[in-house]
């Protein structure tokens with residue numbers, strides 16, 4: 623993973639974030655345990671174990687993903703974000719985030735769908751009527767390859783179309 627920190631600094635940053643993130647509550651079993659495992663191993667380093675994010679680095683996942691999952695373009699947006707990453711300024715709750723979300727297209731469709739379901743339902747507490755993401759939702763976006771800037775541009779149109 624290349625980034626402004628360079629390779630040598632990653633182990634230190636990982637250790638720091640792991641400490642800051644704490645451990646998930648043992649009494650609160652996730653609805654998507656496979657997704658939770660993928661998330662804790664690959665995503666929590668930036669978004670923290672509870673999805674609260676890291677100011678100045680990675681956004682909280684508590685605000686938008688559950689809302690995105692309620693509309694078709696938002697569901698596409700979630701799949702695009704994990705497949706292709708995202709790059710460019712976004713604003714969540716008055717905070718700016720402008721770092722690179724890595725792409726995870728090397729993971730299979732079911733693994734990515736489960737990780738997103740952990741984000742949407744366990745972290746984001748989406749309403750019960752929200753349909754879980756399926757492997758087919760991920761597969762459908764693999765055929766429209768994008769770069770991270772295009773994923774960010776699509777996000778802006780999705781946010782504008784969210785119900786209040």
Ligand code: HEC
Pocket residue numbers: 660661664665666667668669679680681682683686687700703704708709710711712714719720721722723724726737738741774777
């Ligand atoms: C290296 C740090 C890093 C890792 C690891 C990472 N992300 Fe991200 N993620 C980001 C950043 C940074 C953004 C915002 C990108 C931007 O500003 O354009 C982001 C954005 C997102 C968003 C969009 C949120 C929104 O409001 O639109 C989702 C969803 C997401 N990440 C999920 C994940 C998942 C799931 C994983 C693991 C498979 C993961 N991230 C791993 C840094 C990371």
